[in-house]
Amino acid sequence: MALDKRQSQTDILQLLRGRVEMTRADIAAELGLSMPTVINNVNLMVQNGILEECGSEQSTGGRRARRIRLKTDAAYAVGINVAVHHVSMALTDLQGEILENVREEMIFSDTLDWYRELGSRLRNFVDRCGIPGDKILGVGISFPGIIDEDGNEVIRSHIFGLSHMSTDRFRRFIPWPLTIANDANCGCRSELAPGRDSYLYVSLSTSVGGSIMVNGRIFIGDTRQAGEIGHMILVPGGRRCYCGKKGCADPYLSSMLLRNTLQMPELTRKEQMSLFFEKLEAGDPDCSRVWDTYLNDLAVLLTNLRMALDMNIIIGGEVGRYMEPHLEELINKMTGYDLFQRDIDYVLACRPRNAFTAGAANLALDAFIGTLLEQA
């Protein structure tokens, strides 16, 4: 019962994030909820200052129906993405719009000093944004690993060589309610939009991950590893993966392959990515050759995933940001494998935004909604 109510509030907020103003009846119709459920949940969120009433419209019965909307500046959330060599942070309003963001070069190490430093940089970031601490409703962390259901433990992180790590290490230095989730799941959440609630999100960065959204919910799987597409075997007996196996998709589709073509270690990773695509566009032969092989491998993986899931595929991560102008080339390669579908229209590039941090902030907002229910 409690979970149903929490889900209803999350659904209502998700809906209002995409629409400017709606009446209670519109919300009930759109979400397939009963009017009493919508009225109770909306009233609770109006009392808590998250939603506000804003004008009214004539209904067919002659009664005036009040429209409601998100009070976007009522509170803020912070999303943090922890990567191997850096941490990025974003401040969002209730609409999930990123207002400020920062990237901090910090090489991850599971030490007290690292967590203390993260807490200190986070407080500095919030101060610089000029937001009083009590307006921050929570912090969401996107972490490359498998996280337990309650967010209390990182069950395993291959890339950091961690297992069964308590997330209290983060809480010790972060003075706001904290929620933690797998990074690809956070990226996946950031692509939710009206009319788009079922898709596979493929994250192509230093490591390769994925996440499956079904009817607006992340599909987790029996052992919480659904969407770990970086460790599907692409080439039996092929290159060694950091997970210990040979031939996983990860060592063929890591963004590192593209960056390493340049052999310019003095540049930051972000600069290397941008330069790679600049040189590719200018027809550089080395970049073109590496990119062609990369797209061939990606085409095989995506065609197989489409066969298994039969849903849209959104390409995100570091590479996803540069994908839009290259989609046609990728689709041409996929056409050679997918004889079931003449026109491939299911592959999309991600929206150009900081997906992991935005999704993590979104997670903090949903967690906050859960606490409203507990207070009710």
Ligand SMILES: [Zn+2]
């Ligand atoms: Zn692997």
